[in-house]
Amino acid sequence: MKVAIATDTNSSMTGREAARKGVYLLPMPVMVDGRACLEGVDITNEQMYAAMKEHKEVFSSQPSPGQLLDFWQGIFRDGWDEVVYIPMSSGLSNSCSTAIQLAATCGGKVHVVDNHRISLTQAASVDSALALARQGKTAREIKAWLEERAYDASIYITVDSMEYLKKGGRVTPAAAAFATVLNLKPVLTIQGDKLDTYAKARGMQQAEQKMVEALQQDRATRFGAVPDARLRVETAGTFESEEQAARWRALVQAAFPGIPVSYVHLPCSIACHVGINAAGTGILKKEVG
Template sequence: MSRIVVVTDSTASLPQKVVAERGIVVVPLQVVIGADVMDEGAEGATPELVAEALRGFRPVSTSRPSPSVMLEAYEQAAREGATGVVSIHLSGQMSGTFESAQLAAREASIPVTAVDTRQVGIATGYAVLAAVDVLDAGGSGEDAAAAARSRAAASSSLFYVDTLEYLRRGGRVGAAAALLGGALAVKPLLTIKDGVVATLEKVRTATRALSRLEELAALAAEDRQVDVCVAHLASPDRAGQLTERLADRLADNLSGREVWCGELGAVLGAHVGPGMIAVCVAPVHEA
């Protein structure tokens, strides 16, 4: 009997309880703070460490898992009885993680299907959950990969940053955009388009930015059943307020499902900086 295992990376931002319950394998990316290299996670690089380092102007960078690390995850799955793997990752336009998965797949002893979600954060996580749902319903690895791609493409990732400087430092937006934002003292609203960060709108205040995030999330939900998550870096109060408003406003779309709210992981946090607020709206996938 075939058993397909889903592998993802730590930027998928799935709660540990969900990872354990659904049998998902998570490969960590790494964060480099000064001379310290740490795996992303509760026992290594945490959002709090990253926010503190950024505020203190310490050098912070991130790195992908190597192909050998990805290969070990696949081989461990094989040793535990897996007959195949679906490996689902953040946008290949923004990280080499997907490339590592592709390279490792060529060497694996079992078939591996690597999926580039062209998304980041929990949008990748929701794609992972769609794949697991398909497998649990008896679908094939190809069906699961297709479901992951479909849900990722249908999801909306919307976020606000206090400054574009951190994205500029990491090469995620052009220097001109960062300078323009600073010069006009605007609060940029961003999205993920075609696998990269794109400007959505510019507003004048943080209060207006959060209000627009709520409006844009509601527009993204339309009349569909959706899952919603609010993420933040070092901004729990504002994230909590937005979570409550979205839970009320999208009650019909949620049908009793909770709006997840949590701190952004260390790797993504390193590129957006303290004060970031994000909303992901992901249409529910019917397995």
């Protein structure tokens, strides 16, 4: 059986990267002042940041059932027998549960993975799925393998502005105003299903340091028995300049000299919720390869 691997742009994967790896990539829709845009097709990160600086209404959406079915049918027209589709966590969006329902109409040929990941960790699952497919695993086996290891990862993120957390209903207007006055930055974490508060910091510098310390704590405890060669440490953000992104990556790299640390731009669908100049990082076990 020929098994195709597919994901969405919530994985932080670009169209160019997906094409290089042989992954089918579904562009996620975002709304900008009432206009529907497909990530990487109708809107870039830079255009999203510009819209947010102008305080335009932006929010994430999900593909229609027709778009998702067309996406899968296009994969089958390319000659694949089965599809492993890896969307963002069901705990963060309804798009996963919608995909699971639609897959039931595809005769058992589409296997939707709900391994409770997003962005950096979701992309790592895609890499593992590709490696497993090359080993000859079936779509059903790949799905089971990924879901069994769903929680072997941590994500931390902090925001520079409370504006979009307030708009998304994750903080109250009063709490957002209080935090802005005191320059408080929330450090948030994703340990699978939901976005939870991990800590609070006074200013971005302290928030970034708390994230580095959280990674180091995870390294010493949850991943204490895992050698450096079997770990991935990643950074991400919605930084407006490459210099800011490089500075954040270098800060995390200095804390983990034995592990190569990369940086990716968070997708527009996540930027809608965290705003401009947010910083994120994650640690996880290398699952395959």
